[in-house]
Amino acid sequence: MKKRIGIIGGTFDPIHIAHLIMANEAYHALELDEVRFLPNAAPPHKEISGQTTADERCRMIEKSIAGIPYFKLDPSEVLREGKSYTYDTMKDFKHNEPDSDFFFMIGGDMIASLSTWYCIQELKKLVTFVGFERPGYQTTESEGVLMLKGPVVDLSSTLLRKRLVEKKNCSFLIPEAAYRYILEEGLYES
Ligand SMILES: Nc1ncnc2c1ncn2[C@@H]1O[C@H](COP(=O)(O)OP(=O)(O)OP(=O)(O)O)[C@@H](O)[C@H]1O
Numbered sequence: 001m002k003k004r005i006g007i008i009g010g011t012f013d014p015i016h017i018a019h020l021i022m023a024n025e026a027y028h029a030l031e032l033d034e035v036r037f038l039p040n041a042a043p044p045h046k047e048i049s050g051q052t053t054a055d056e057r058c059r060m061i062e063k064s065i066a067g068i069p070y071f072k073l074d075p076s077e078v079l080r081e082g083k084s085y086t087y088d089t090m091k092d093f094k095h096n097e098p099d100s101d102f103f104f105m106i107g108g109d110m111i112a113s114l115s116t117w118y119c120i121q122e123l124k125k126l127v128t129f130v131g132f133e134r135p136g137y138q139t140t141e142s143e144g145v146l147m148l149k150g151p152v153v154d155l156s157s158t159l160l161r162k163r164l165v166e167k168k169n170c171s172f173l174i175p176e177a178a179y180r181y182i183l184e185e186g187l188y189e190s
């Protein structure tokens with residue numbers, strides 16, 4: 001039987017509970033075999049904060065998913081460096097695992113800009129996009145995006161970076177082990 005692989009790509013600067021909720025909802029609703037967390041080296045359509053290294057973003061993911069057997073960290077884009085175009089990544093995945101079906105999760109902000117992604121028509125042949133509502137973004141029906149209904153969480157890494165700089169408590173917003181790591185290492189202090 002074909003393997004069903006979910007992918008949540010992102011900058012994860014830092015990872016937060018909305019990411020984990022999306023991954024878990026998709027895992028169960030779509031009967032996936034696993035979900036890969038795919039941190040980018042450089043996001044194609046936004047500036048990176050520069051407050052953390054790729055390695056630190058990966059460590060935060062690892063700590064957040066430790067003990068969940070169906071969640072994995074995939075370092076492919078970080079190892080490739082440069083702008084992380086999803087088409088390049090998925091072409092490699094499909095080449096290495098031709099018998100797997102890939103489900104790429106995106107939030108409402110990404111659905112809105114999907115038509116501008118690099119080689120989007122070709123990419124749509126490689127993956128099924130799985131969309132989640134996101135507060136602040138109008139989610140219109142988008143061709144080729146399978147919408148999943150789940151809890152909607154009004155949270156972003158941008159908000160968390162701001163709270164961390166202001167030394168506001170972020171418990172329950174960032175998975176606890178990653179939050180502890182942030183505080184121990186002094187990440188996002190300025
Ligand atoms: N609260 C949320 N609801 C729905 N989707 C989300 C939410 N937060 C992030 N996502 C989605 O998760 C993926 C990865 O997001 P990313 O790591 O860039 O976090 P972010 O919170 O959007 O970061 P930033 O605020 O730095 O732009 C994207 O597809 C994004 O749309």
Ligand SMILES: O=C(O)c1ccc[n+]([C@@H]2O[C@H](COP(=O)([O-])O)[C@@H](O)[C@H]2O)c1
Nearest residue numbers: 009010011040043044045085086117118
């Ligand atoms: O390939 C593209 O053109 C492209 C454009 C925007 C975003 N993406 C991917 O979408 C995912 C979420 O992006 P971001 O900016 O929220 O980190 C992440 O895996 C990005 O690499 C990909």
